[in-house]
Amino acid sequence: MEIPVTGYVVHNKDSDSEHSHILYLTSWNGRPIHVHEFSGVTSFDVGHDHRYAGKTEPAPSGVKHVHHYCTFTSVDNDHKHIIKGTTGPAIPLPRGGHYHYFEGCTSVSGLTPHAHQYCGKTGNELDYC
Template identity: 65%
Template sequence: MKIPVKGVVISSTDSDGSHSHKLYITSWGGRPVHSHEFKGVTSFDVGHRHAYAGLTAPAPSGVQHTHRYHTVTSFDDGHSHVITGVTGPAIPVPGGGHIHHFEGVTTVNGAMPHTHYYRGNTGNEVAGD
């Protein structure tokens, strides 16, 4: 089965000389897509916590869905952690739109190997165009 997908690819070269490409999907199966901003602070473990922020992967509008998310925490106490997962289903908000709940445990890292717990709700939807 083929699903028509539209979007744009943006390439960049960072100051460190690395080259990357980002794909921004604007429609999936003929439906517009959207993403959500998410941010928060991890639990306090081993004497510190980390901040994090990101943008979920796009998902089709107008149907029940979840979003994948992935980000790296702030660099604190000599290390960072990776946060990745899948949000819960859409939760309607007054005035229109929706949010998603997310929660999980970071990857293990640090001089004293450990994880942090995180949880929160995304912001309202951001159009993918």
């Protein structure tokens, strides 16, 4: 099954030998795509917590979908964690648009190895372009 996509490619000046370009999609199967911002604070473990913020990966608008996400936490207590996962399905907002619920556990890090729990809701959808 072929799905038509549109977009553009930009040369990545910070490239290595394997990744010299970045692909930006602008539509998926004729539908515009969008992203969501997300942010929050992790659980308090081993005497500290971390803050995090990021944007989801793009997904097509107007159809059932989820988003993948990945970001780093703030550096606290001399270390940081990776936050990575997939949102739940779209939840409609009363005045249009939608948001997604997300939750998970960070990567293990720190002098005393540990992880943190996190959860939240994304912001409303944002045009990707």
